Amino acid sequence: MTTVFISYRREDSADAAGRLRDRLAREFGAERVFFDVSNIASGERFARVIADKLASCDAVLVVIGKSWLVCSDAQGQRRIDAPDDWVRREIAAALDRERIETIPILIDEARMPRAADLPPDIARLAEHNAHQLRHTRYDDDIGLLIERLRAPGDRATSLWARLREVLLGRAAAASALAIAFLMLLFAWMRVFDFFALDTRIESYTMWLGEQFAPVTLSPHIAIVAITENTERALDKRFDRSWRGEHARLLRNLAGAKAVAFDLEFREISDFDAEFIAAVESAKRSGTAVFFGARSQANWETSAVDGAASAVGHLCIGKRVGYASLAPLAVERDNRILSALALHAVYRPLEVGLDYSHSLLKVRGRDALQLLEFSLLEQVRLPHAGCVAIQKGDAVAALMIRLSPLEGLRAPGLRYRYEDVIAQQSSAFLDFAGKIVLVGLQKKGEDKFLVRGGEERFGIELHADVVNNLISGINVRPLGGGGEFALTAAMAAFGAALRVWRPHPALRWRLVLIAAVIALYLALVIYVCQEFHVLLNTVYHVGAFVLAYWTVGRLARRWAA
Secondary structure (H helix, E strand, O other): OOOEEEEOOHHHHHHHHHHHHHHHHHHHOHHHEEOHHHHOOOOOOHHHHHHHHHHHOOEEEEEEOOOOOOOEOOOOOEHHHOOOOHHHHHHHHHHOOOOOEEEEEEEOOOOOOOHHHOOHHHHHHHHOOOEEEOHHHHHHHHHHHHHHHOOHHHHHHHHHHHHHHHHHHHHHHHHHHHHHHHHHHHHHHOHHHHHOHHHHHHHHHHHHHHHHOOOOOOOOEEEEEEOHHHHHHHOOOOOHHHHHHHHHHHHHOOOOOEEEEOOOOOOOOOOHHHHHHHHHHHHHOOOEEEEEEOOOOOOOOOOOHHHOOEEEEOOOEEEOOEEEEEEEEEEEOOEEEEEHHHHHHHOOOEEEEEOOOOEEEEEOOOOEEEEEOOEEEEOOOOOOOOOOOOOOOEEEEEEOOOOOHHHHOOEOOEEEHHHHHOOOOOOOOOOOOOEEEEEEOOOOOOEEEEHHHEEEEHHHHHHHHHHHHHHOOOEEEOOHHHHHHHHHHHHHHHHHHHHHOOOOOHHHHHHHHHHHHHHHHHHHHHHHHHHOEEOOHHHHHHHHHHHHHHHHHHHHHHHO
16 A cells, blocks of 8 residues: 655645645545644654654655745745755655655646756756646546555555445445335335324424414404303303304304304204295305204205205314314215315315316316315225214315414404304494304314314314315325335435445434434425425335445445
8 A cells, every 4th residue: 555755845835735635645544644744743753753754655745836945944045955954854865765756746836846946965856757736627636646656556456446336336226226116115005004104294294384384364264153151141052942043143144155054953943944044045145055964874964954055074084193184075876975165165066076187076156176185095994973974985085284273263263153143234244255164162072183282173173174275275195106206316315325425433324314304304394385295204214214224234345
């Protein structure tokens, strides 16, 4: 292995010499490059160390800058002319040893000194072939110098190192592709579904996004809440006899675009005629009225239901224990039951499922609209708490983006039922053109646990579904082709990162992996917020880590 001694004059070229030393140390090893600042310990005799290093080195590099020849002492005399000048002594010692290759290194525009300009004992330096290091072509120049310095054994080692780099690069590319296919297979087999890991990460991704960039609530939504205070104000417990109050409510909601009751009207009441008349009157004035359904396994309707513009189901789906899915449409035996929120927003005459393109066909009075949804699933188990969805039903569901709870309960969006029915119809203009949801907000009734451990009433979740539909928010997975491309990209990045730095310390490996994963998760949240696309984080991170580890194993094996 080549051992190099760097001779330089500090006043002339300290920075250039230091840069040269760093590059050669990376190539040959720091122990094989002598540089006085870093290789002479405190207390050592300078002269003896210099002599020992010169005696054992293979090459001496004389770094010459523009002022190398003319540097002077306090008396104005050239330093090179002084017999005890260390640069002169180093060069003289090198020239006296025939086995040592002495190479002048010219920095940028520096010129080779003539023999006549040098002291007699080092005049022979002018006969040596110089090597130029230019700032504008430094990498090329230093590469040529390294090749010049290599011993025959070094050249063979270098050739193998280059071959190893090529082989490692190709192995890394093949590994990345294989890992991408492996992760695609895992996704198809739903390997991580066993632990619900990917679903949990999707949930956390949406929750984090909602914290950093809260969902904006549409001003065209209103909630009319029936609470314990409402029962006290009306001096009666909530039951089917409230249909008389509902009739008054509808009269005072004149001008609303739609009134959607998050309630079922299954049983007969003494006030049905009054309620039905109010519903018919609202419809004639342009306000659509929708009723809810959750307890009809066969989707049968009651006499009161027949008065509504339509009946929509009230089911809310759960994932990993959190209410987070809105089944927009449920298909069974070529029949479709739509969600209350879908009716309230689009007032459809007909809803169809396009399986091939994953679209809902919503036909209104004037046009056909094609709506994307998040998931299409076959129900495996009966829907808990909502028998309207049965095993075997096909469900087109929307992942619900939750708005801030304080916004849903703020004045101007949430109204007390007792206040609304107390008003004259001409006095309330706040509901003009709005979608009004009417339902219970009583302690312990119709409550759901959502992301972040927060509890919400069912009517608040339906309001969020309405808001998602109005705002065009449709969170959906990336899709097979995009997922494979991104998985392959993450695997390739992990492999390339390890090829670039094949043998870092364990601490730095962990820091690097953690930093990449943190940046990737930030990207995942941004994509979810801005484009409503959920990335399959588990498989992407798995591909990155597995590729990084695999290439590291290959690098260690080939380096052995």
